[in-house]
Amino acid sequence: MQFGLSEEQVLLQDNVNRFLSDNVPLERVRKYAEDGSDADIWQGLTELGIPALLIPEEHGGLGMTPMDAAIVAESIGYHVAPSPFLGSAIMAPVALSRSDNDYSELLGQIIEGKTRIGIAYGESVGNRNDAGVSLDNGKINGKSIFAFDSEANHYLVADKTKNLYLINADEEGLIRKELTTVDKTRKTVELVYQGAKAELVSSNSTVYDATLDIGRVMLAADTLGAAQNMIDQSVAYAMQREQFNRVIASFQAVKHMCAQMAADLEPCRSLIWFASHALAELPDESRVTACHTKAHLSEVGKSVSKTATEVHGGMGFTDLLGLHYWFKRIGANRQWLGAPELVREEAAKLEGLVA
Amino acid sequence: MDLSFGSEYDGFREEVKTFLKNNHDKAPSGRVIGESQAAQQSLDWQKLLIENGYTCRTIPKEYGGYGAEPNIIETRIIAEEFASAKVSQGLGGQGISMLTPTLLEMGTEEQRQQFIRPTIYGEMSWCQGYSEPGAGSDLASLTTAAVLDGDEWVVNGQKIWTSSAHIADWIFCLVRTEPEAPKHQGISFLLFRMDTPGIEVRPLVDMTGVANFNETFFTDVRVPKDQIVGARGQGWQVANTILGHERETLATSSMTLSRLNAVKDMMKQETVSGERLIDNPAYRDRLMKLQGREMAMRFNEMRILSSRLNEGQDATLARMITKLQGTELRHEVEGMAIDILGEIGLAYEDNPYLRGAGSWQSQYMYYLGLIIGGGTNQIQKNIISERGLGMPKEPKFEKSK
Numbered sequence: 001m002q003f004g005l006s007e008e009q010v011l012l013q014d015n016v017n018r019f020l021s022d023n024v025p026l027e028r029v030r031k032y033a034e035d036g037s038d039a040d041i042w043q044g045l046t047e048l049g050i051p052a053l054l055i056p057e058e059h060g061g062l063g064m065t066p067m068d069a070a071i072v073a074e075s076i077g078y079h080v081a082p083s084p085f086l087g088s089a090i091m092a093p094v095a096l097s098r099s100d101n102d103y104s105e106l107l108g109q110i111i112e113g114k115t116r117i118g119i120a121y122g123e124s125v126g127n128r129n130d131a132g133v134s135l136d137n138g139k140i141n142g143k144s145i146f147a148f149d150s151e152a153n154h155y156l157v158a159d160k161t162k163n164l165y166l167i168n169a170d171e172e173g174l175i176r177k178e179l180t181t182v183d184k185t186r187k188t189v190e191l192v193y194q195g196a197k198a199e200l201v202s203s204n205s206t207v208y209d210a211t212l213d214i215g216r217v218m219l220a221a222d223t224l225g226a227a228q229n230m231i232d233q234s235v236a237y238a239m240q241r242e243q244f245n246r247v248i249a250s251f252q253a254v255k256h257m258c259a260q261m262a263a264d265l266e267p268c269r270s271l272i273w274f275a276s277h278a279l280a281e282l283p284d285e286s287r288v289t290a291c292h293t294k295a296h297l298s299e300v301g302k303s304v305s306k307t308a309t310e311v312h313g314g315m316g317f318t319d320l321l322g323l324h325y326w327f328k329r330i331g332a333n334r335q336w337l338g339a340p341e342l343v344r345e346e347a348a349k350l351e352g353l354v355a
Numbered sequence: 356m357d358l359s360f361g362s363e364y365d366g367f368r369e370e371v372k373t374f375l376k377n378n379h380d381k382a383p384s385g386r387v388i389g390e391s392q393a394a395q396q397s398l399d400w401q402k403l404l405i406e407n408g409y410t411c412r413t414i415p416k417e418y419g420g421y422g423a424e425p426n427i428i429e430t431r432i433i434a435e436e437f438a439s440a441k442v443s444q445g446l447g448g449q450g451i452s453m454l455t456p457t458l459l460e461m462g463t464e465e466q467r468q469q470f471i472r473p474t475i476y477g478e479m480s481w482c483q484g485y486s487e488p489g490a491g492s493d494l495a496s497l498t499t500a501a502v503l504d505g506d507e508w509v510v511n512g513q514k515i516w517t518s519s520a521h522i523a524d525w526i527f528c529l530v531r532t533e534p535e536a537p538k539h540q541g542i543s544f545l546l547f548r549m550d551t552p553g554i555e556v557r558p559l560v561d562m563t564g565v566a567n568f569n570e571t572f573f574t575d576v577r578v579p580k581d582q583i584v585g586a587r588g589q590g591w592q593v594a595n596t597i598l599g600h601e602r603e604t605l606a607t608s609s610m611t612l613s614r615l616n617a618v619k620d621m622m623k624q625e626t627v628s629g630e631r632l633i634d635n636p637a638y639r640d641r642l643m644k645l646q647g648r649e650m651a652m653r654f655n656e657m658r659i660l661s662s663r664l665n666e667g668q669d670a671t672l673a674r675m676i677t678k679l680q681g682t683e684l685r686h687e688v689e690g691m692a693i694d695i696l697g698e699i700g701l702a703y704e705d706n707p708y709l710r711g712a713g714s715w716q717s718q719y720m721y722y723l724g725l726i727i728g729g730g731t732n733q734i735q736k737n738i739i740s741e742r743g744l745g746m747p748k749e750p751k752f753e754k755s756k
Contacts, residue, residue: 001428002357003654003661004668067356235744249746252737258744259736263676270654270673271647277356289650296647344643345636353619353633 003273005071013071019044020079026322029080033184033325036150038082046113051089056097059107066214070221070276077225077333080185080325084116084149090218091211092117092156095164098207101199106154118152118169120144120191121212124160125338133159133193140167140198143191148336150178150187156201157191162208164201171196183332185325210279212337213290217275219333220297224268226326226333227301230308231261233323237312257307264300271296291347295340301330358657360428367429371436374407382442398477401445409433410445411475414455419472427663438609448519450474450481452604453597454527457544460596461585470525470546482549484514484528484571485594492734494529495538495591499573501530501545503580508532508545510553510576516728520556520569523549533588542590547578561724563717564704598730605725606681608653611688614718615649618642618692621710625695632695641691648684652677672743679735682725689719 005013023044032038045051053069055061069090076085088110096103096110096117109115122145123132133142140157147155157165167174173196179188202208235258238249248254275293278286305327309316316323334340348354383397404410405421412430414420423429437444455474458467473479490497499512510530520526525548533541549556553576558566585593619642622632632638655673662670692715693700702709703716726732740746 001360001661002665002668003657004356004665006356231744235746238746246750247747250749252733252749255740255744255746255749256733256736258746259679259739262672262739262744263679263736266672266676267651267655267680270658271651273356274650274654274657277358281356281358292643292647292650295643296651299644299647341640344640344647347646348639348643353623353639 003270005273009068009071012068013075015048016045016050016072016075017078019048020075020081024079024081026325029082029185029325030322032082036178036187038084039151041081041083042088042116043113045083045085045089046111050085051093051113052111053089054093054097055107055111059097059104060111061093061097061107065276066217066279067273067276069214070217070272073218073221074225074228074272077222077329078229080226080229080329082185082187084118084152086215086218086222087119087149087152087156088116091119091121091215092154094211094214095156095201095207096166098204098210099164099201101201103201115154116149116152117166118147118149118155118189119215120147120155120157121215121337122146124158124162124208125212126342127160133157133165135159135163135165135198135200138197138199139173139195140165140193141195142193144193145190146179146181146188146336147191148186148188150176150189155191156211157198158208162205163203164208164211165198166201167193167196167198171198173197181332183328185329186332209287213287214279216290216294216337216343217272217279219336220268220275220293221272223297223301223330223333224265224272226329227261227265227268227297227304227308230304230323230326230330231258231265233326234258234261234308234311237315241313254311257311261304261307265304268297268300288347288350291338291343291350294338295343295347298334298340298343302334305330360432364428364432368432368436371409371433374409375436375440375442378403379440379442384443397443397446400443401475401477404445405475409437411451411455414459414471414475418459418467419475427660431660435609438613446475446477448480449483449527450479450525453483454481456597457527457584457593461544461589461593463584465581466546466584479525480519480523482517482520482523482526482569482571484517484520484526486516487513488515492731495542497529497531497542499528499530500534501532501543501578503532504577506580508578508580508583510545510547510573510578512573514571514573515559515568517556517569517571518567520549520571521558521566525549526571527584529590529594532590536588539591540588542594543587544584544590544593545578546582546584547576551576551578553577561720563720563724565717605678605729606685606722608649608656608681611649611681611685612653614685614688614692615642615645617711618645618688618695621692622695625710627697638695641694645684645688645691649688652680652684655680672739675735675739675743678729679732679739682722682732686719686722686726689715689722693719 024041049062050072052061053064057063076083096107131143131145133140144157153169155167157167173194175192177190179190181188238254239247241248271293275289278289309323309327312323315321382400408421408423411420412423413425416422455471458471485494487497487499501508501510528545529542530545531541532543553574555572557570559568559570560566561568625632658673659670662668696710699708703713741748
């Protein structure tokens with residue numbers, strides 16, 4: 001019995017952490033917030049093999065496990081790194097490699113970092129506003145909002161019956177517009193389809209479910225990393241900030257805030273490990289577990305990001321310190337691919353508790 | 356990741372299952388806490404379990420145990436199978452859970468010979484004399500004094516929260532023997548009979564209505580000099596050899612899961628205004644929220660187990676947080692059951708509308724007790740922040756006037 005990271009997984013995490021520490025300091029995140037390009041970061045992660053992680057070996061990928069991917073997601077979250085990881089390294093590879101179509105060529109381009117595939121799942125997870133798509137004779141009409149990755153070359157679009165379509169970002173009849181959100185570490189777009197050519201990737205709902213489940217676990221892992229960083233920053237700040245002639249880390253009021261954050265977050269690490277392991281190995285449990293993991297990390301992330309900001313006092317509220325990038329990242333992860341109340345209701349349905 | 360215990364343990368699990376199948380009808384219902392009042396059935400069951408190695412498994416044969424090599428996985432498999440068969444795993448109580456491992460670690464050969472066998476067979480029951488009215492979270496400031504007079508210690512002072520003191524045969528007790536030494540180095544660990552002249556036990560009824568706790572008073576209680584575990588002044592270390600272990604066992608995930616499942620089952624059966632509780636979205640969401648927390652704690656426990664089996668896997672913080680989080684979660688689970696029942700959730704004692712034999716209310720309060728006991732959850736946060744996160748201790752202050 002071994003419940004934890006293997007030596008190879010520790011090594012993988014060290015490698016990704018080293019690259020991100022060296023190349024994505026807070027200034028780099030701020031620059032992304034201004035100019036909106038993360039191409040160099042993705043290039044670096046590509047050289048580390050990240051887009052190839054989940055792609056099966058027969059397509060030239062590394063054929064690694066969802067747990068390996070979760071470890072990477074955690075590191076990316078820790079550094080609030082801008083990157084198309086969720087779509088290009090996770091959800092699209094899972095969809096394309098399970099499709100009945102042959103996507104070897106496209107998967108090869110993903111591995112080389114030449115193609116980025118965004119995701120437009122809002123309508124299938126929980127339709128808002130007047131968004132929604134319909135396909136007729138290979139032409140797509142309608143609109144997706146808050147689709148992810150503003151620099152993608154293709155988008156994987158889900159409709160409300162769990163069909164998955166692939167559409168080229170340069171396709172005639174597709175209008176892409178950036179949508180500003182509070183999270184400046186990843187950019188989202190509105191996609192308006194006016195009879196643009198689209199290809200059916202899969203009409204098998206299990207393919208869609210597989211992409212959604214793993215996407216949710218990766219967002220939860222991103223929150224785990226981001227929240228861990230906020231705790232680390234809080235403890236470090238409290239150790240050097242002095243008031244009343246003492247470091248504030250010596251006040252129980254502050255210590256107990258930090259202890260509560262750690263006590264809430266530490267079990268989440270085991271939850272992520274189990275949930276990501278279950279995706280590959282425990283099909284009976286994996287769907288429910290993915291929902292609970294997404295919801296639970298959303299709740300813990302919310303309280304950690306609030307508490308950590310409070311530990312920093314007035315500085316926590318400033319742009320200067322930049323702590324807010326983590327706060328907003330965690331806030332965005334909470335809403336994407338299903339807010340906690342919706343995801344918990346899905347868990348209840350999967351368990352057969354609701355008709 | 357490898358979640359299985361390995362096929363080499365399949366045979367062992369089968370043995371346990373077979374034992375349970377053949378013998379479960381001999382088991383008493385429920386775990387017996389007050390050892391000296393243990394009915395004959397419990398004592399017979401305890402004997403059978405020891406002989407088969409299903410309790411006191413690693414206690415050496417010469418002290419009456421089964422004498423198996425320590426094996427975490429075997430211990431775990433036994434616990435899992437007994438839990439799933441809902442069969443008692445033998446006697447509990449602080450003599451077996453705390454004193455016996457302490458004697459094995461720190462006792463003299465004579466002490467082990469004298470005490471362990473009757474203790475594990477339920478013939479000698481114990482209470483624990485640690486806390487005092489003035490020494491709770493700051494246990495090391497205890498003032499119950501023992502002064503050597505010839506060949507005897509003379510004990511004077513008062514203990515509180517002494518569970519089962521009214522029925523115990525013996526007490527293991529922390530006393531101050533070196534008043535001049537720094538507080539942690541002036542304590543000794545004594546063992547003495549509860550029928551020694553000068554001991555008075557007064558019951559302390561807790562909020563659940565049960566009088567399991569006591570106040571215990573000592574007036575010139577004379578204790579033979581050699582009934583000390585460890586050296587003079589070493590009592591703090593002796594007590595601490597097993598205190599950390601106690602904390603991790605206060606709210607185990609398997610019990611929390613079984614209680615949560617019981618809440619879920621009740622929500623499928625109980626109705627309010629004709630609607631099943633499980634069909635009410637607000638209650639359902641609350642249940643699902645608790646389920647997420649429960650899962651996180653369950654896997655946290657798997658991680659701790661794994662860290663015991665695999666060298667180099669660190670789970671320090673994961674262990675430190677279990678008492679704080681486990682007791683809070685359990686309290687919430689019990690409280691949820693009360694809330695879904697509404698007014699019926701208030702039913703207690705002989706009320707004909709009682710659900711779950713009244714366990715929801717009593718466990719709800721009992722776990723509030725455990726949030727306070729075993730090192731309050733505020734003390735747990737001090738431990739987490741200081742030893743887990745490396746934050747400094749709060750400076751000491753002069754006594755305020």
